[in-house]
Amino acid sequence: MEQVEKATVTEAATPTHCDAAYVEKALQVAYKSESLRLETLQSEPITQCGENFCSVIYRLKVAYRKCENSPIEHDNLILKDLLPIVAAVGSNEKLMFERILPEMGQILEKAASTLSERKLSANCLFAEREASKEIYLLEDLGALGYALFDRQTGLSLEDALICMQKMGQFHGASMMLMEEQPQLVAQLAPSHYADGISDPFATVIVVGGTDYAAGVVAKMPGMADIAAKMKAQLPDEYARRIRSIVDPKNSAISVIVHGDLWVNNMMVNAEQKKSIIVDFQNCFIGSPAVDLHFFFYTSLQLEVLLHKQEQLLQKYYQSLCETLTACKYRGCLPSYAQLTDEMQRCLFYGYYGVACELPICCAANEASVDFTVDTFISAEALLEKRHQLFASERVRQTLQATLGHFDQQGVLNIQE
Secondary structure, eight states: OEEEEOOOOOTTOOGGGSSHHHHHHHHHHHTTOTTOEEEEEEEEEOOOTTTOSSEEEEEEEEEEESSTTSOOEEEEEEEEEEOHHHHTTOOSHHHIIIIIHHHHHHHHHTSOTTSOOOOOSOOEEEEEEETTEEEEEEEOGGGGTOEEOOTTTOBOHHHHHHHHHHHHHHHHHHHHHHHHOHHHHTTSOOOTTTTOSOSHHHIIIIIIHHHHHHHHHHTSTTOHHHHHHHHHTTTHHHHHHHHHHHOGGGOSSOEEEOSOOSGGGEEEETTTTEEEEOOOTTOEEEOHHHHHHHHHHHHBOHHHHHHOHHHHHHHHHHHHHHHHHHTTOOSOOOOHHHHHHHHHHTHHHHHHIIIIIHHHHTOOHHHHTTOSGGGGTOHHHHHHHHHHHTTOHHHHHHHHHHHHHHHHTTTTSOOO
């Protein structure tokens, strides 16, 4: 058996999870054939610094026989290997890939023909989770014509509308599953912000990030009062606000929230004008407004963010209702007024997206070179990295353009 392996580009890689023996074992499980034998394996690490802090990702090309005399078959695959520090915390991804996403896919397959293309995610061939280890073998969406958007520029209106179609379909299928199998969906762990921002990693990203952003904003003309309000919310008011938003009891509309829906977690097939969702670690039950605000404020070009949100929301709502109708949802369809009320209730999540996540999401190439999970552990390295991230013209323009609106809407107030 021939194995071709390109040079690794990250010390975080775990080659034992990407060697021939491991991949062969995973394929045996996937295809339910102990006699399956791997003929060739090509592996290439494709994780980019500054874009993925939780895992190492390999692109695999495999050739195999399912039994001794069967013909050689070929697959293009992705092996996702979570970093031990992330795997030790645990996530909802294994439950999503093994049970929830397949059930949602079945729901969509049975839907009326009026529903357009209906693939939500990559197929998962194999998943394994133990202490400090979490590994997934997935179909390679790149081989199906999907590619990443430009995270630094942000999405045009045309591209964002394609994403709204898929987001509405994902949430609609999740509502169907919640109706049909509530016990299954109830197994999802709550949002990692359900207890506020008390864990060390959240404190670094959210409290530290907002505090640094406030320092940058304080130096912008006429924005000193807004900066003071940003700082005054830390940490208690901030934690209370975000905890309330992710609490499913407060949602007028309940869906399976993706929880990290930004431009790099939606891939597009430009020729066929369709998109697909990746990375399901942070899913939980909650309001669709969480995904919508996070996507809007981390992933859209500024002009689209400022002037086209209503059009995007209408496209999302159309897709949500089309999905529910095609799947014969037995409950009452959510009203557009309910959706806009949720958007207003969860507006604080958009503020979180701008101040804490956008600088990371659109990091320039030079800022991404040495940007890893280790950066968040070193106070000195993180401070230097934030200097780079907040030097971005897009970040500064977005802060200047949106913080006034957040302030007018009471997002920056301290509520009694």
